[in-house]
Amino acid sequence: xxxxxxxxxxRITKTGKRIMLECSQTKGHDRMYWYRQDPGLGLRLIYYSxxxxxxxxxxxxxxxxxxxQAQAKFSLSLESAIPNQTALYFCATSDGDRTAxxxxxxxxxxxxxx
Amino acid sequence: AQKIxxxxxxMFVQEKEAVTLDCTYDTSDPSYGLFWYKQPSSxxxxxxxxxGSYDQQNATEGRYSLxxxxxxxxANLVISASQLGDSAMxxxxxxxxxxxxxxxxxxxxxxxxRP
Numbered sequence: 615x616x617x618x619x620x621x622x623x624x625r626i627t628k629t630g631k632r633i634m635l636e637c638s639q640t641k642g643h644d645r646m647y648w649y650r651q652d653p654g655l656g657l658r659l660i661y662y663s664x665x666x667x668x669x670x671x672x673x674x675x676x677x678x679x680x681x682x683q684a685q686a687k688f689s690l691s692l693e694s695a696i697p698n699q700t701a702l703y704f705c706a707t708s709d710g711d712r713t714a715x716x717x718x719x720x721x722x723x724x725x726x727x728x
Numbered sequence: 729a730q731k732i733x734x735x736x737x738x739m740f741v742q743e744k745e746a747v748t749l750d751c752t753y754d755t756s757d758p759s760y761g762l763f764w765y766k767q768p769s770s771x772x773x774x775x776x777x778x779x780g781s782y783d784q785q786n787a788t789e790g791r792y793s794l795x796x797x798x799x800x801x802x803a804n805l806v807i808s809a810s811q812l813g814d815s816a817m818x819x820x821x822x823x824x825x826x827x828x829x830x831x832x833x834x835x836x837x838x839x840x841x842r843p
Contacts, residue, residue: 645829656732656819656833657773670828702771708829715761715780715823717831719773 617641618720620705626726627695635690635723637705645709646688647717650674651702660703663688695727730755732820734834741810742842748795749805749837751820761823762803763831764794768816776818779803807839815841 649657659672661680705720731754741747764776779787787794795804821831
């Protein structure tokens with residue numbers, strides 16, 4: 615089974631709808647991240663979390679909110695989706711140990727807002 | 729400000745030849761980490777290789793090696809003996825050493841391996 619899972623994998627929604635993307639991990643990591651990827655661009659950080667009580671904004675948090683329901687679960691919500699939020703969304707996790715460097719990515723959620 | 733620059737939007741290489749993908753970075757922090765990820769057409773992000781700023785030797789992982797030139801702030805990825813399956817997007821990323829451990833990504837290079 616995958617260490618980092620995302621649901622749904624693909625979603626088409628209409629402008630103005632509320633949508634939630636979910637991420638679960640079995641790696642036992644404290645840190646979780648949501649990134650967004652637009653065509654021709656690298657990934658950009660939306661939100662990150664150190665634990666269930668510690669949520670932080672990334673560089674492009676406007677229009678998004680998150681919830682850390684448990685150590686293993688981190689959800690991203692679009693309160694009122696708009697077409698320019700059409701993108702590929704990635705969840706990632708990392709160990710809090712400073713010597714552990716890798717971030718582990720989920721498979722991505724392809725979101726289309728019409 | 730921390731930044732990653734990949735100046736090659738697209739590259740071609742002949743199968744079995746070596747190819748170098750360029751990456752330059754900008755940071756004022758003495759401690760940082762540099763990564764390369766591969767993204768095939770299926771979309772997932774695959775970790776390839778990591779180089780820490782204090783690592784004395786260039787990192788290698790199988791056919792991948794990282795040509796780290798600290799004074800020039802470059803961290804180029806070298807893929808030896810290219811295979812058709814290497815055709816993908818390649819992203820260079822930098823890990824900042826604040827408490828977030830977040831990654832800053834470049835815009836990527838699309839590599840196409842020709843048979």
